[in-house]
Amino acid sequence: MLIVACGHESTSEPTFECTGTATTICPDDDIAAKVDAAPPGTAFQLRAALHRLQQLSPKAGQSFADEAGAVLSGARLLTEWAQEGNHWIHGGQSQAGEVRLASSCQPTRPRCAFPEEFFIDDILLQHIGRREEVGPGKWYFDYAADRVYIADVPTGRRVEISVLPWAIYSAALNVTLENLIVEKYASPA
Structure with a gap:
């Protein structure tokens, strides 16, 4: 099980364009829907922006190599x-x-x-x-x-x-997160 619920907000602008085979996630996208629709092993890249009120449950082998400044906010x-x-x-x-x-x-x-x-x-x-x-x-x-x-x-x-209790919740194996800031979730103490 993976639960992530802390971090700091960034105001960075995008630093590079998405390349390769990663599935791009933009600020207005429904991250959970994209992750749910993708097969295990899919690579994702969140754009450098604030992704507000989003939650996701990764599948086995999914990876999130995000642009610097990508922020998940539960507020x-x-x-x-x-x-x-x-x-x-x-x-x-x-x-x-x-x-x-x-x-x-x-x-x-x-x-x-x-x-x-x-x-x-x-x-x-x-x-x-x-x-x-x-x-x-x-x-x-x-x-x-x-x-x-x-x-x-x-x-x-x-x-x-x-308002949201968690950002990322999964028991899947081999899930990778890089460059992702997670902040302001209402996680139980």
Whole structure:
């Protein structure tokens, strides 16, 4: 089994054209569909770009030799915000990842058992346990109301919340990954 769920975002531009017999995957392609449709042993090349909200399950012998700057992201971009008092609110957040043992959380990190993470311009915010504690650098997820709350002004910024639990999941043998950045997945701790 292969589970990958960490990395850093890159803003690199493509550095070369796809060559050889690799199946090219562009940013708007459905990666899972291409991988599922291909036979074992297929070589893939993800273009240097952000491939948002994608998951794949490679088959035996499949390889991914990607352009430098190819990024898989499990985060949804949040753009429609409403202001309510000192808070900014975004609704429609119906994802609820697998929660692990909350009893192992430190008092200063009460929501460590929840897999969702929140980023503003690639900076990780602290997930807090009560809406009243929302302040700069902190966020709150009201799971019952499907809403997130922040104090930082989101206007003109890239605001993301992790939603997918994994990027790559497979028990296949001889799968190769090269030059792939994997980031912002809501993987259970």
